Amino acid sequence: MDPLAPDMFDPACPSSIMPIRIGDKWSAMIIQCLEQGPRRFSEIRIPLRHATPKVLTQTLRALERDGMITRTVYAEVPPRVEYELTPLGRTLLALIAACRHWAEENMPTLLAARDAYENTITDPS
Amino acid sequence: MDPLAPDMFDPACPSSIMPIRIGDKWSAMIIQCLEQGPRRFSEIRIPLRHATPKVLTQTLRALERDGMITRTVYAEVPPRVEYELTPLGRTLLALIAACRHWAEENMPTLLAARDAYENTITDPS
């Protein structure tokens, strides 16, 4: 399984612009990190380095609570914890893909509309 | 065109449980209200009576800003304003339908997982 790319999620294309959200801010990204198999906390931190460990843990716990992922602790030193998608969590992958597809197709139109709207406000000829 | 049903959105199934959000809290509901054709402000208020007019206006303006709906003011007394989906707004209908479909299929599993999780916390045998 390939390591996660540090630039897996482009900060220049923040999810704040996307009008669609799965769970909270980082949930969809975490789920995509786990698509290819179980990952350790430190692995997930790499592409999600803009999230503090507190928030990451928070999000992971919420996902676990809702049955989207499993959390497995290995009694080793140093400790190792692995997160893995459940079948339920995997059902979200298709939905996320659909959202991404929508974004690719329609975000340019949305942004153009937003620009046009700003102009009618600031530049009412 | 049929009038909008007052119980179109069940308050007992608040969107807060749904892990998927389109835009802000009321956006997806408004878009669904407009599916069959243009609607007046007071029409939309009926199924969305739990939102204050301020919040409704806010949301409608945001949707207009992003090119999802158009806002048409008729110079009449009393004033009449109609909101209508743009082609861009209509593209969201399919996405919303996909989300609803996901919810119908998977929300029971999610809620069961949530219950089970709570029990392991409050009742650790």
Added chain:
DNA sequence: CAGGATCCTACGCGATACTG
């Protein structure tokens, strides 16, 4: 009828520091 103006609060999220 279709809103605008004000005020206010909960909570999502981040920054920083510390630990079994």
Added chain:
DNA sequence: CAGTATCGCGTAGGATCCTG
């Protein structure tokens, strides 16, 4: 390594009242 503990802020969104 995989978290926890505190602190704090911005903002979405609600309550209430008012108006062209």
